[in-house]
Amino acid sequence: MPLSRRSLLAGSLGGVTAAALTACGSEVTDPVAGQSAAVPTEPTTITWWCHRLTDRRNGELAPLLIAAFERRHPQIRVRLLKAPSDTDTNRATLTTQIASGSPSPDVFLGDVVWPGQFAYNSLALPLDPYVPQGHWKKYPKPLIDACSAEGGVYALPFFIDESFLYYRKDLLAKHGLRVPRSWEELAHTAAKVRRAGDVGHGFVWQGSVYEGMTVNFTEFLADAGGSVVGPDGSTVTVGGSAGTQALSFMRELVASKVSPSAVTTYIEQDTLDAFISGRSLFLRNWAYAWGASNAEGTKTAGRVGVVPRPGFEGREGSGRSGLGGWSVFVNPHTRELGGALAFARFLSEEGQQVLLRESSYIPALTSALNSRTARQLGSPVLDNARTLELVARPSGTQYYPKVSKALYTGANSAVGGSASVRESLSAMESEVRAALKGAVL
Template identity: 35%
Template sequence: MGRVRAVRRGLLVAAVLLAGWAGGGGPAGAGADGGRGALTFVTAGDLTDYLGPLVAEWNAERPAEPVTLVELPESADETRAQMLSELRSGSRRFDVLNIDVAWTSEFAAAGLIAPLERGRFGLGAFLPPVVDTATFRGRLYAVPYVTNAGLLYYRQDVLDAAGERPPRTWAELARLARTLAPRHGLGGYAGQFLPYEGLTVNVTEAIGSAGGTVLREGDARVGVDSDAAREALAFLAGGVREGWIPAEALRFKEEESRAAFAEGRLLFLRNWPYVYADAGRPGSKVAGRFGVAPLPGPDGPGRSVLGGSNLAVSARSRHPATAADFLAYLTGERVQRQVLTRGSLPPVRASLYTDPALVAAHPYLPILRESVLAAVPRPKSARYDQVSLAVQAVAQDVLALRASPEEGVRRLTRELAAIPHDGPIASGP
């Protein structure tokens, strides 16, 4: 089934790209008066097939302004590369882009996406932290579409049998992972520690939970040379050294860590909300035996990094008025409800987190709301890709015990200082 979907997606992308070349670089209907007309909506691969029906509903209601959905590879890195290649070439092919929240600053600084009017989208109804992910230099460059925050998954049955509660601090997590987990033949704690974007997220969360930051908000200056950063790296490295973070966790991405928890091999797991439904399915060894809690921090609940995606309009779109309407449609309450019920993705509208019917179907929503409200965005930089690579490389050496936390902080400070974080916004096409 996965191969069939991949082939279908590849044919669809090829057809759209060929149509763009044949039509002079713009989608069908380009040039409509008043910035209105057909759109092309580009996104990473839709694993749950929920976007197609949403686009079909729009097309049924707005036949004069149809939207063509283009799915790029499911890999975030490949999606980003293809989007950037198209936009930097001056192509008008893509009108609306579904981008990772971490890319908003990069795309905005490069002049690839257009600034938006704040008053158009009812942002006051959104969870406040998610709106911050859509801004750069104080201007709105995207509209939050779905959000995400890390949660702590734990074996409820194991903690109950020992008379323990879910850990609220790093010390409690370490104690239980070090002492209780081995008694049940379990690994203690895992996150996403392979050197990729997931490692950047885990390290940024730990630094933020300790009260620190990678880049200072507002001026994008390096802020990682701090006791908080040293404490965060020491916490993670100590888990590897003492064995309560299993060595195999250094090779985990989201799916590997999810599988380890669902197979009953971990006491604690840091991961995204999608794991909740998966771990509860028939066949999971932990179905009915696990719970979720906010991530712990040094002295109490910690702070997650915000995940999710934002919707942006290409700076070269010929139909920005229709594009703005499409953004409002996808972020309206009716569609946001479907984003959760059809796509199992956390919505951005605050009211949905206290909706009794939704909470009954998705019991993690109140905890997720708490985590989102306390969450921090990833570092805002015009060169976020370089920031992430630097964090990954340094954290990998610290977790592999090749460098001390102090050495890691010094090196990361030097490498981040060499990156132009707040470069000029390009003049645009």
């Protein structure tokens, strides 16, 4: 499948210059043309760009994955390149390096919202030609949709991240209250326990001016039966009745003091700190919070329950989760195509069992998540993960950062009270529409 180089400037990808794009001339051919996609039989070394992944003991997971791969393919050596932990810095560094034509790294991990940008700007290899027919059916459809752009799939799923509702089971028992089955019941329960003086906050979640607010808003929007864009990916639908219900409820959580006003500054770690210190009854957070909230020495150890997020009363269904996680990309300039593909596929197939045994990450491979090994672990996060409806962000566009900024800025303004719900939704709608066209916001 031939690659075409497009301008990175329109996508605002980490300050890459136009000169870097045209250094090789206006005619760009497929850099992997002529290379074999077969697993190499001769000694080969590839590089893997990977941020810190942790095992169950908070140690390094990447070396365990590399060791498992090298046992399977002893002729291929994998050299680990440590990526920045900050996602934006990670992305900016990669885009600059790959856009310059660098063959390294051969394989890299990327956020689930990267494929649109990376595909459009020829920063990732299209993978459909290198996998068997029907391969993508091994993974949840929303995840493959998120890995797709420009008419193809540009990343192999590695692990999923899903959000859950964490709660203090000891405090609910003390007050004779059940786990809430709707958002309205959660607000009532939180207010009651808070008035009793057992917690300072009823419910904490991520509402700062960043990507986490985008995820929270799109989750509530889906709970209300809505979406940011329509099925065609270009019709903006965020400003309808569902948007009003979702954003009004988020605003009311703060206005009624169920959530603290400081929630408009909270990112994941802030909410986790508030919960494990005993200051909040409920927490919305990702899968990692299960282990963190039960860690030895925390006030919540042994006192935490976890369930899927509830839904709104009168709306069908619950248990929705924003789709998070990381996927495996192959550098379109790799000079070790066979080795790179072998390692990328290992991470998304055989390596999924390593994830299960050695870490708390949720495997992307459906058969791994449903395996006997996964069920024997007795993890309530894994058990609940099988039932969740995944809500993807509208990341198929190369302009996704602009779309996300429009969403998290508008939602934060409404929740914080600096703009009305109506004003915020109107701004979101016009700014998302402009962002999808690549306009400067």
